[in-house]
Amino acid sequence: MQLKIGIIGLGRIGNIHYNNIRYHIPEAEVVMVSDVDKNRMPDDVPYGDAGTLIGHPDVEAVVICSPTDTHANYVAQCAREGKHVFCEKPLDLSLARIRETLAVVRQHDIQLMLGFNRRFDANFMKLKALVDEGKIGDVQLVKITSRDPAPPSVDYLKSSGGLFLDMTIHDFDMARYVMGKEVKEVYAAASALTGGAVAEADDIDTAVVTLKFEDGSMAVIDNSRKAVYGYDQRLEVFGSKGMAHVENNKPDTHMYYNGEGAASALPLHFFMERYTMSYLTEMKAFVKSVQGKQPVPVGGGDGLKATMLAVAAQQSVERNTPVTLVGENVVHQ
Structure with missing residues (x-):
């Protein structure tokens, strides 16, 4: 049926x-x-x-x-x-x-599933599998780069909740997903460097966030609203047995060499091109969970925890200090 x-x-x-x-x-x-x-x-x-x-x-x-x-x-x-x-x-x-x-x-x-589609990207799923299979060993550091090609409109920015709740929230979820651990401390620094719509909306467009997990391992996230070369999506996992990383998807894999150097295609332009298949895979997972009466792979609790990290990052920027998370509560130091 x-x-x-x-x-x-x-x-x-x-x-x-x-x-x-x-x-x-x-x-x-x-x-x-x-x-x-x-x-x-x-x-x-x-x-x-x-x-x-x-x-x-x-x-x-x-x-x-x-x-x-x-x-x-x-x-x-x-x-x-x-x-x-x-x-x-x-x-x-x-x-x-x-x-x-x-x-x-x-x-x-x-059943309630949240749309964290990056979990369903084939590249990131492979990296997560390597972690789960123990190929990386004890994971000590995750590095996530997530940069958009251009800021959205002023109207969108004013209602988005800000960079951390609108954009970095995907990276917060990805860090928890890859690590399989909970975050205990968030420290963030951010600026508005591109002007234009971001400045008009009184938002930020550039950020670096450090997450410290319950066992002392860490994740570092860097974001920008404006990467002139395209949609920059990279992920690295480093551990006691080795390292795995995912590079940007490109429209083709050619390399051109001449006497002045080498050139290749730029990354795919935006999220609709980069994550086309992940949207299909996540919706298939939702349908399968509902029909099979099985728990969804990304539930409401995951959404709450990613939002908690976003709120903690905002508070860290405002206070210029680390912010601690205890259970489902954001605690100021």
Whole structure:
């Protein structure tokens, strides 16, 4: 039997999920869609407002791709209606609101998966497998580079929650995922160096974050909103038995040499090109979990912990001091 899915929000990410489910996941079917912009609606799928979609008897699971400030409300509504949920990150910008929403999810016993798609990138999955197989030994240091080719619009920046909650949150989740450990301390430094939309939004665009894990091992994350050469996504894991790393994906692998030097293709331009297959793989995992009544691979607790790290990083920048995490609490030193 196909899983009957409704999609709320048909912007860039919503369209990716819609097309993946519609054309590449035969185990699922899009039976209804919703978006505030009626021009985004496909002609051959029923549509309605979000409340109608969530309450529709044919909808078994809901994919939420609407703006961040709607996520928690929609997830709670879905839970009360007994609908499973795939929700893009973050669940909310407020830790208190996330905790309240997760309590509703537990009360109604639905599946909730968060959209940390980088876990499902084939390159990163291979690196994670090497860690799990013990090939790296005791992991001592993870290095993550994550840089966008250009900042988003001012309107987007003003509602995004800032660089840590919008962008670095993926890297926080990746660090926890690769390490398989919990973070106990966060120390971050950040600046606004590119001007333009970032300065107008009073945001930051460049950051370095150090995470210290419970056993003393560490992760270092560096971010930028503006890498002129493309979408820079690299990951390295170093341990007692060796090192593994993932380089950027490129449109081709050619190298050109002449008397002046060598040249190659630039990295893929943006996340939709770089992570095309990961979006499909994560949605397949969600459908499989719901149909098999198995735990989802990235749950609400993972989303809460990644958001906690983002909040801690913000506080670290503001106070210019490390911030400690104890359980599910951010503690100021």
